[in-house]
Amino acid sequence: MLPGSFRTRIASVVILLLLLVIGALYFAVQAATDAAVRSQTGEQLDAGARVFGHLLDRRGRQLHGAVQVLAADPGLKTALASGDSEAIRAVLASHGAQVDAGAVMLLDLDGRLALSTERQIDGQTARRLSSRLVAGQGAGVSSVLMPVAGGIYLLAQAAVAAPLPVGWVLMGVRLDQALVRELGELTLLELTLFARQEGVPVVWVSSQPVSPRGGAQADLALEHGAAGDLRRIGTERYLERRLVLARGDDFQVEARLYKSLSPAQRAFAPLDWHILAIALSALLAALGSALLLARTVSQPLRHLAAAAERVGQGDYQVPLELHRSDELDGLAKAFHAMQQGIAERERQLAHNALHDALTGLPNRVLAQEWLGSAIAAGRPTALLYVGVGNLRALNDSCGPGSSDLALQQLSQRLQASLRPGDSLAQLMTSELLLLLENSDGDSAVAVGDRLQQLLSQPLRIGNQEVVLDCCVGIATYPADGETPDDLLRRASIAMQDAAQLPGRLQMYEVGRDAAHQRQIGLIRDLRLAPANAELLLHYQPKLDIAAGQVRQAEALLRWRHPQLGMIAPGEFIPLAERTGSIQSLTAWMLEESLRQLREWNGRGLRMQLSLNISTEDLVDAKLPTRVEQLLMRYRVPAEQLIFEITESGVMVQPELALQVLHELRELGISLSVDDFGTGYSSLTQLKRMPVQELKIDQSFICDLDDASEDAVIVRSTIEMSHSLGLKVVAEGVELACSLRLLEHWQCDYAQGHLISRPLPAEAFEAWIAQPLKAPVLKTS
Ligand code: C2E
Ligand code: CA
Ligand code: CA
Numbered sequence: 001m002l003p004g005s006f007r008t009r010i011a012s013v014v015i016l017l018l019l020l021v022i023g024a025l026y027f028a029v030q031a032a033t034d035a036a037v038r039s040q041t042g043e044q045l046d047a048g049a050r051v052f053g054h055l056l057d058r059r060g061r062q063l064h065g066a067v068q069v070l071a072a073d074p075g076l077k078t079a080l081a082s083g084d085s086e087a088i089r090a091v092l093a094s095h096g097a098q099v100d101a102g103a104v105m106l107l108d109l110d111g112r113l114a115l116s117t118e119r120q121i122d123g124q125t126a127r128r129l130s131s132r133l134v135a136g137q138g139a140g141v142s143s144v145l146m147p148v149a150g151g152i153y154l155l156a157q158a159a160v161a162a163p164l165p166v167g168w169v170l171m172g173v174r175l176d177q178a179l180v181r182e183l184g185e186l187t188l189l190e191l192t193l194f195a196r197q198e199g200v201p202v203v204w205v206s207s208q209p210v211s212p213r214g215g216a217q218a219d220l221a222l223e224h225g226a227a228g229d230l231r232r233i234g235t236e237r238y239l240e241r242r243l244v245l246a247r248g249d250d251f252q253v254e255a256r257l258y259k260s261l262s263p264a265q266r267a268f269a270p271l272d273w274h275i276l277a278i279a280l281s282a283l284l285a286a287l288g289s290a291l292l293l294a295r296t297v298s299q300p301l302r303h304l305a306a307a308a309e310r311v312g313q314g315d316y317q318v319p320l321e322l323h324r325s326d327e328l329d330g331l332a333k334a335f336h337a338m339q340q341g342i343a344e345r346e347r348q349l350a351h352n353a354l355h356d357a358l359t360g361l362p363n364r365v366l367a368q369e370w371l372g373s374a375i376a377a378g379r380p381t382a383l384l385y386v387g388v389g390n391l392r393a394l395n396d397s398c399g400p401g402s403s404d405l406a407l408q409q410l411s412q413r414l415q416a417s418l419r420p421g422d423s424l425a426q427l428m429t430s431e432l433l434l435l436l437e438n439s440d441g442d443s444a445v446a447v448g449d450r451l452q453q454l455l456s457q458p459l460r461i462g463n464q465e466v467v468l469d470c471c472v473g474i475a476t477y478p479a480d481g482e483t484p485d486d487l488l489r490r491a492s493i494a495m496q497d498a499a500q501l502p503g504r505l506q507m508y509e510v511g512r513d514a515a516h517q518r519q520i521g522l523i524r525d526l527r528l529a530p531a532n533a534e535l536l537l538h539y540q541p542k543l544d545i546a547a548g549q550v551r552q553a554e555a556l557l558r559w560r561h562p563q564l565g566m567i568a569p570g571e572f573i574p575l576a577e578r579t580g581s582i583q584s585l586t587a588w589m590l591e592e593s594l595r596q597l598r599e600w601n602g603r604g605l606r607m608q609l610s611l612n613i614s615t616e617d618l619v620d621a622k623l624p625t626r627v628e629q630l631l632m633r634y635r636v637p638a639e640q641l642i643f644e645i646t647e648s649g650v651m652v653q654p655e656l657a658l659q660v661l662h663e664l665r666e667l668g669i670s671l672s673v674d675d676f677g678t679g680y681s682s683l684t685q686l687k688r689m690p691v692q693e694l695k696i697d698q699s700f701i702c703d704l705d706d707a708s709e710d711a712v713i714v715r716s717t718i719e720m721s722h723s724l725g726l727k728v729v730a731e732g733v734e735l736a737c738s739l740r741l742l743e744h745w746q747c748d749y750a751q752g753h754l755i756s757r758p759l760p761a762e763a764f765e766a767w768i769a770q771p772l773k774a775p776v777l778k779t780s
Contacts, residue, residue: 006301007294014290015283022279029275037264038230041239045259048187049241052257055183056154056245059173060143063099064156067171070095070104071158080166085115092169093117102174103153105129106160108167118172120149130168132248133157145246145253147195147203148172152253181207190238190258197251237261300328304335316343356426358404359411364488367425367433371484374437374477381477382444384434384451385491386414389469389499391430398461403429406468409459417454433491441476441507448472448505471498475508489513518564522572525561526581530588534560537592538758541768542610542729543750545743548777550768552642554610554751555593556758557585573614582614590627593641594634596761601636605765610642610672615649619656624663631667638668642693645671647679650689658689665690672729677713687724694721698732701752704741715745722746736775 070076073095079087088106096104096117103118105126113126121129125148133155136144143156153172160167173179175193184191184207195203231238238258246253300322307320316339322332354366362370374381388410394402407429414424414432425433434451436444455470473495481487490508493516498506529535535557542552559567576582593609600607617623631638643664650657661671672693673686677700686694696717700710714730721728730742733752742750755776759767 006298007291010294011287011290014286018283018286026275033268033271037261038239040264041259041261045239045241045257048189049243049257051187052183055186060154063154063171063173064142066099067156067158067169071160071169077162088115096171100173101171103172105170106167107170109165129155130157130170147197147251152193152195152203152205175205177205180205192256194254307335311339311342359408359426361411361424361426364427368484370423370435371487379437380440382436382439383475383487383491384444384448385473385495386432387471387495388430389471394466398464402461405461406459413454444474444476448474452505471495471504473498473506480508519575523575523579526572526576529559530584535588538760539764540751540758541756543755543776545747545750552608557589577614577616582616586617590630594630594636597636597640598634608640608642610644613643613645615652618649618660619653623660624667628667642670642672644674646674662690693727693729695729695731701730701732701738702734704738718745718747
């Protein structure tokens with residue numbers, strides 16, 4: 001049992017209480033028995049005292065009778081008459097012997113001692129005794145007790161008449177130890193007689209061989225100090241009565257009667273043993289039951305504590321049952337309910353932590369765990385990363401909440417398509433992951449293809465049918481990575497690459513990871529590029545073929561990255577368009593072009609500049625206003641600007657884009673269709689656009705020869721454009737023969753390395769100051 005434990009405390013409290021009760025009971029019983037012993041002993045003492053009185057009285061009367069017999073004895077009278085003192089003494093002695101009288105005296109009428117059988121008694125004493133007896137006789141007392149010559153005597157006297165009074169006879173019985181002991185035995189008491197003379201104790205006679213106090217002096221000395229009638233003598237206690245037997249002017253005789261309390265006490269002695277036995281058994285019983293009680297309380301408490309500890313360690317499985325019918329059982333039930341509540345909430349929390357709230361699908365963390373265990377077990381696994389491109393746009397077209405509905409339907413559709421061993425997770429709002437265990441790249445592509453078909457089936461949102469734009473990227477373990485993070489990232493890269501492909505399905509390609517990392521870095525740094533003065537413009541001349549001169553140039557953006565060096569626009573422009581930084585690049589490019597034009601104008605170099613305008617710029621309704629403000633600020637005529645746009649740029653939001661284009665055109669800016677031939681639109685569609693120029697894409701120009709298919713396309717495009725009143729620019733002219741053909745077909749402008757590469761502003765100025773070289777010049 002632990003010190004200070006619950007059990008110890010209960011046991012000690014119970015035992016303490018019990019000890020108190022037993023103690024109180026014991027003392028109460030002690031007090032009662034003591035009182036009973038004293039009263040019983042007191043009664044015996046009183047009875048003994050009465051018997052003692054009677055005995056003494058009888059003895060006195062006996063003595064009185066004997067002395068009267070002596071006084072009337074004719075033998076005494078004869079002896080007196082003869083005057084023979086020996087004869088008188090013999091008579092006296094013979095009478096005295098009959099009643100054991102220690103002293104018999106003869107006194108004359110005047111009280112003088114004539115004769116005594118006891119030599120120690122002198123005349124003076126005899127006279128005193130006699131006068132005392134005479135005084136007593138007057139009061140009807142027949143005998144008297146007095147201290148005489150070192151002893152206590154019971155005395156009686158009678159007058160001797162022959163027939164006239166001649167004297168007195170006096171008889172005294174000495175109360176010696178034998179007599180006192182006899183009296184003590186008769187009364188069943190211990191007895192001590194005291195005599196005092198002039199207040200000083202002179203005699204004591206005790207029924208015991210030695211005084212109970214060890215001596216008269218000690219006993220008498222106690223007389224003053226002792227209080228009450230209880231006296232401890234040695235180890236025994238006595239009850240005491242004091243009787244004054246006789247009292248004179250100068251003496252007093254006193255009896256002390258003692259009765260020991262021990263006999264009465266002995267009668268009660270078994271009671272003490274009984275109490276002790278009862279106390280011990282009660283103590284044992286109490287201790288036992290206290291321990292039992294403590295056990296019945298502390299054991300369930302220990303169970304509860306152990307259960308609480310288990311719960312603290314996250315173990316909610318063991319049910320807590322006490323099988324009792326008291327408050328502890330209630331506590332255990334409440335505890336059990338609490339444990340289940342915690343377990344349920346923890347399950348919920350764990351589920352929430354690992355599942356998506358909307359679809360209930362496992363989330364990224366769980367997917368990573370699955371992957372981790374597949375990797376740990378070395379199971380080949382394919383990751384199909386599904387991205388939904390147009391999820392957000394659904395909320396705009398089909399109303400708020402549509403994207404959630406679509407996602408739920410999509411996830412249900414995917415779940416229904418799962419084969420045993422496949423698992424589905426939701427990584428982000430619009431990104432899901434399908435894990436195919438024991439699957440290689442080829443079978444993953446087959447599954448991905450089927451998935452594509454499944455996902456391209458229209459969904460029904462409200463009363464609208466929508467088709468989700470789903471891209472599937474595939475990565476496989478162990479081919480594409482060794483860790484869940486690598487695999488997930490690469491599958492996601494494949495998914496992003498898939499978004500650029502018509503089939504919307506792509507396997508991860510080695511090296512795309514590094515390219516992706518570079519892209520992320522570029523996207524991050526691109527935002528700061530304009531402010532950090534990392535951007536610059538190069539200018540590529542546009543040759544007016546018919547005039548054989550250069551009056552136009554295309555401004556092409558360059559980025560000098562502080563760490564990576566020159567970045568080609570082919571790399572960073574699509575990134576900027578995807579991530580929304582293109583508008584800040586366009587703003588910078590616009591301002592820089594106008595500044596350059598202003599500078600050149602100032603120096604008499606009057607150029608028309610073609611500027612590339614992205615799709616994202618065309619859906620910005622404020623673009624025309626901003627351009628107008630810039631034109632005013634730099635005081636450059638709008639006619640010096642040509643904006644190159646792509647067909648696809650107009651197709652995204654045709655109404656807004658057309659509106660912007662018209663406003664730009666109204667400012668006086670010319671519009672040119674870039675990369676013509678790569679898109680889907682036809683020349684007739686161009687009629688709706690306020691364009692003045694068309695740039696045939698360089699893919700048609702680069703290896704142009706008379707007989708090729710491209711030649712047909714280029715030639716017919718030139719003719720059709722002219723019939724629509726559009727100027728035609730051929731891009732990417734690298735060969736003199738191409739230029740000759742273009743010239744022959746009456747193409748208006750040529751742009752390409754044959755004429756010049758894009759040049760920095762200063763180099764461009766220097767280039768343009770020189771005359772054109774031979775292959776560029778017109779042949780006819
Ligand atoms: P683009 O508008 O088609 O520009 C023509 C591209 O063809 C330029 O590439 C130019 O250097 C290149 N080129 C010119 N002549 C030849 C040639 O004879 N042979 C070959 N192989 N290539 C030739 P660059 O400068 O790398 O620009 C690439 C694309 O970046 C541009 O294509 C344009 O779409 C975009 N871009 C460039 N600057 C800007 C800009 O300021 N804003 C926007 N939005 N896009 C820009
Ligand atoms: Ca261009
Ligand atoms: Ca182009």
